[in-house]
Amino acid sequence: AQSVTQLDSQVPVFEEAPVELRCNYSSSVSVYLFWYVQYPNQGLQLLLKYLSGSTLVKGINGFEAEFNKSQTSFHLRKPSVHISDTAEYFCAVRASDTGRRALTFGSGTRLQVQP
Amino acid sequence: EPEVTQTPSHQVTQMGQEVILRCVPISNHLYFYWYRQILGQKVEFLVSFYNNEISEKSEIFDDQFSVERPDGSNFTLKIRSTKLEDSAMYFCASRDRGPQGQPQHFGDGTRLSIL
Numbered sequence: 001a002q003s004v005t006q007l008d009s010q011v012p013v014f015e016e017a018p019v020e021l022r023c024n025y026s027s028s029v030s031v032y033l034f035w036y037v038q039y040p041n042q043g044l045q046l047l048l049k050y051l052s053g054s055t056l057v058k059g060i061n062g063f064e065a066e067f068n069k070s071q072t073s074f075h076l077r078k079p080s081v082h083i084s085d086t087a088e089y090f091c092a093v094r095a096s097d098t099g100r101r102a103l104t105f106g107s108g109t110r111l112q113v114q115p
Numbered sequence: 116e117p118e119v120t121q122t123p124s125h126q127v128t129q130m131g132q133e134v135i136l137r138c139v140p141i142s143n144h145l146y147f148y149w150y151r152q153i154l155g156q157k158v159e160f161l162v163s164f165y166n167n168e169i170s171e172k173s174e175i176f177d178d179q180f181s182v183e184r185p186d187g188s189n190f191t192l193k194i195r196s197t198k199l200e201d202s203a204m205y206f207c208a209s210r211d212r213g214p215q216g217q218p219q220h221f222g223d224g225t226r227l228s229i230l
Binding site for chain 2: 041051101
């Protein structure tokens, strides 16, 4: 079984400042890792994913994340945020074997970008 | 870009009634999922569906729940004899075939309110 921990429930940040949203996971098997964003009254939109290869992955809207296997982390970063980045961000994992394909989500981090 | 669509966006139902939540997955996708998010809690996996049968379900998905793909486009979640604790946002997702790691695409959700 997998579990995901997002330690920060809310992250306030000023516009144009950098931000890092933390995600740690636990799993007994290899996993794929995902970040989803949820804007108000909308569904979950894929930001980026890590499957294999380079540990630094780039996603949409200028976001990137780095997979760190030794620390079982997959933190999301953006060098300069915009007001429009205000949303809820969810880290999720899925076992990479042929078994369970369901996503396990973290509890989410609300990013609040202030002018 | 193709989208997963869910109807209705908000459903209000009396406790004990049956409710059907509807989803139209992306047309060439083969794997379908339901998740739910109780207010203030994590997004939780309910069930996955492939090749006209349930491929995986969580402990939440008990006899009260059922899924169906009644035609080539719709994917439904039925909740019989609804309870107050069924109030949540329900998300449908679909995934394409192909290499493992294909991401799941989510709809905007149906907010279910049980009175």
